[in-house]
Amino acid sequence: MEIGFIGFGTMGRPMAEHLLRAGHRLHVWSRRAASTDFLVEQGVVRCDTPTEVARVADIVCTNVTGSADVEALAAELADGFAPGGIHIDFSTIAPSAARRIAAAYAARGVDFVDAPVSGGGVGAQNATLAIMWGGKSALTTRLAPIFACLGKTVVHVGESGAGQVAKACNQMVMVAAIEAAAEAARLANAAGVDFAKVREAMLSGSAGSKVLEVFGGRMATCDFAAGVEARLHHKDFALLMNEAVGLGVPLPVSSAVWQQLNALMAQDWGRQDTASLLRVLEIGR
Amino acid sequence: MNVGFIGLGLMGRPMALHLEKAGHTLHLWARRPESLAPFKDVNAKTHATPAEVAKHADVVVTMVADAPDVEAVCLGENGLASSGKKGLIIVDMSTIAPDAARRIGDRLEALGIDFVDAPVSGGEVGAINAALTIMAGGKAEAFETVKPLFEKMGKSATLIGDRGAGQVAKACNQILTGVGVLAVAEAFNFAAKSGVDPAKVREALLGGFAYSKILENHGQRMLDRNFKPGFKAWMHQKDLRIVMEEAHRLGLMLPSSAATAQVFNAMVGSGLGENDSIAALKLLEKMSTPE
Numbered sequence: 001m002e003i004g005f006i007g008f009g010t011m012g013r014p015m016a017e018h019l020l021r022a023g024h025r026l027h028v029w030s031r032r033a034a035s036t037d038f039l040v041e042q043g044v045v046r047c048d049t050p051t052e053v054a055r056v057a058d059i060v061c062t063n064v065t066g067s068a069d070v071e072a073l074a075a076e077l078a079d080g081f082a083p084g085g086i087h088i089d090f091s092t093i094a095p096s097a098a099r100r101i102a103a104a105y106a107a108r109g110v111d112f113v114d115a116p117v118s119g120g121g122v123g124a125q126n127a128t129l130a131i132m133w134g135g136k137s138a139l140t141t142r143l144a145p146i147f148a149c150l151g152k153t154v155v156h157v158g159e160s161g162a163g164q165v166a167k168a169c170n171q172m173v174m175v176a177a178i179e180a181a182a183e184a185a186r187l188a189n190a191a192g193v194d195f196a197k198v199r200e201a202m203l204s205g206s207a208g209s210k211v212l213e214v215f216g217g218r219m220a221t222c223d224f225a226a227g228v229e230a231r232l233h234h235k236d237f238a239l240l241m242n243e244a245v246g247l248g249v250p251l252p253v254s255s256a257v258w259q260q261l262n263a264l265m266a267q268d269w270g271r272q273d274t275a276s277l278l279r280v281l282e283i284g285r
Numbered sequence: 286m287n288v289g290f291i292g293l294g295l296m297g298r299p300m301a302l303h304l305e306k307a308g309h310t311l312h313l314w315a316r317r318p319e320s321l322a323p324f325k326d327v328n329a330k331t332h333a334t335p336a337e338v339a340k341h342a343d344v345v346v347t348m349v350a351d352a353p354d355v356e357a358v359c360l361g362e363n364g365l366a367s368s369g370k371k372g373l374i375i376v377d378m379s380t381i382a383p384d385a386a387r388r389i390g391d392r393l394e395a396l397g398i399d400f401v402d403a404p405v406s407g408g409e410v411g412a413i414n415a416a417l418t419i420m421a422g423g424k425a426e427a428f429e430t431v432k433p434l435f436e437k438m439g440k441s442a443t444l445i446g447d448r449g450a451g452q453v454a455k456a457c458n459q460i461l462t463g464v465g466v467l468a469v470a471e472a473f474n475f476a477a478k479s480g481v482d483p484a485k486v487r488e489a490l491l492g493g494f495a496y497s498k499i500l501e502n503h504g505q506r507m508l509d510r511n512f513k514p515g516f517k518a519w520m521h522q523k524d525l526r527i528v529m530e531e532a533h534r535l536g537l538m539l540p541s542s543a544a545t546a547q548v549f550n551a552m553v554g555s556g557l558g559e560n561d562s563i564a565a566l567k568l569l570e571k572m573s574t575p576e
Contacts, residue, residue, distance in 0.1 A: 238533045245526045245546075248554025255543035258533070265536030 004053035004060030012063035054080025067097035083109030095161035102160035116167035134162030168240040177211035196220040218275040231270030289338040289345030297348035339368035352385035371397035383452040404455035422450030470566040519558035522549040
């Protein structure tokens with residue numbers, strides 16, 4: 001298939017390579033041409049504009065940072081797409097932005113799929129991402145071969161924006177669990193008990209979780225190098241807390257976790273792992 | 286003085302009328318023509334666009350809902366800035382994010398227009414009685430020029446600092462009033478559920494260190510179960526959103542404000558948005574009573 005790809009960060013790079021290795025022809029664009037050198041060396045075509053990418057590809061994948069980036073790209077892609085084109089956005093953005101973009105495309109007969117992912121850089125490299133997507137269910141067959149190259153769990157959550165709602169829920173549950181692990185580690189450490197042992201004991205019990213395993217592991221070994229850069233979780237919290245305002249939904253735990261993330265940012269730890277929430281609890285110790 | 290006024294809602298209408306009564310000539314534009322009805326028989330001229338208002342006015346006051354509205358009125362198509370009028374002073378009395386005020390002000394300054402952010406506290410009653418508290422940010426010179434207007438609309442006007450400083454002060458005001466109202470509601474619900482009369486508790490506390498205007502005034506309205514706004518819960522929710530977004534941007538931990546904002550979310554979500562903020566008490570009562 002002719003596939004366009006834009007956005008070559010920690011997530012985008014390995015994802016693009018998986019698509020290439022699966023035999024798809026890639027057409028890429030990036031603001032800094034150097035970010036696509038690794039693909040051009042493998043025979044991939046570099047386009048001059050996003051519009052050109054949409055002109056030559058049936059499906060264009062994007063993986064960028066914020067709602068504004070995706071909206072700006074979509075405006076340019078729209079001029080290139082033929083009717084029947086699909087824009088799959090893997091970024092984490094506001095559900096309302098995803099719905100807005102989908103509505104703008106609909107007038108041109110182009111489909112927009114919000115398909116945020118969970119699993120981080122490791123998940124992207126191993127093609128084991130969890131993909132949660134929103135859009136028309138009739139697109140399932142056309143999307144399947146692409147998703148199959150990238151992830152191991154693919155769930156069609158609902159209409160446009162539903163993927164982003166699922167991602168918001170994912171971030172909420174995950175970061176709250178990281179904070180819970182951090183608080184447990186802080187309590188254990190303060191009591192003079194080895195958190196590594198506490199974690200080991202908990203892992204096989206009712207409190208066992210992936211977060212306790214991965215992030216708890218980093219806390220136990222004081223390894224705060226990113227994994228997942230905390231600033232990205234911080235960004236996601238602004239999105240989901242704003243969503244809660246719009247819907248009139250109280251999120252008491254999430255709002256408390258958000259404040260811990262704010263404190264983390266104040267320490268300039270945004271490029272470290274979110275396990276650094278433990279260090280926030282150690283401030284002034 | 287020729288004063289432009291845009292945003293003739295619950296707050297803006299009485300504020301504009303105070304300025305007219307003081308002898309100023311009003312120049313008005315409104316998105317909805319019916320907002321202009323109360324100005325038919327006073328010294329006010331209506332215009333087709335904000336740009337036309339700017340052409341006729343020395344100072345333009347804006348009192349709208351949120352930052353995108355301020356931006357549209359000031360910098361949008363046919364906006365105030367498109368008049369090309371140098372030396373104009375725009376006084377924005379809406380509550381918007383400090384960051385947005387700085388951004389809009391910077392762009393206007395580049396076009397030769399002065400911008401003063403001057404949000405108010407005191408609600409509709411304060412607007413009607415010309416008893417608003419006005420907190421301003423901007424250049425001292427511009428502030429002095431518009432101060433006589435402030436004196437007709439409010440009982441105090443303070444230049445807090447540079448551009449955005451008025452909005453920072455307003456955000457602080459909303460932290461204190463939001464958390465304060467919730468604290469009083471919690472205390473009253475705690476007393477009542479403990480079988481103690483909240484009215485007696487209030488009376489006793491007013492004489493001590495827990496005294497506050499909120500305990501006195503908002504507390505009394507809670508006891509009277511008078512939930513008519515005042516200041517609507519959904520507006521307080523909006524203001525707390527601004528506070529929390531600013532905290533996010535600055536990397537600031539605001540644990541009490543964050544928790545309070547969630548209660549306001551719940552109020553709006555459960556249909557109490559049009560009530561006064563003190564309806565937080567109703568929410569707490571509902572949450573502490575089996576359905």
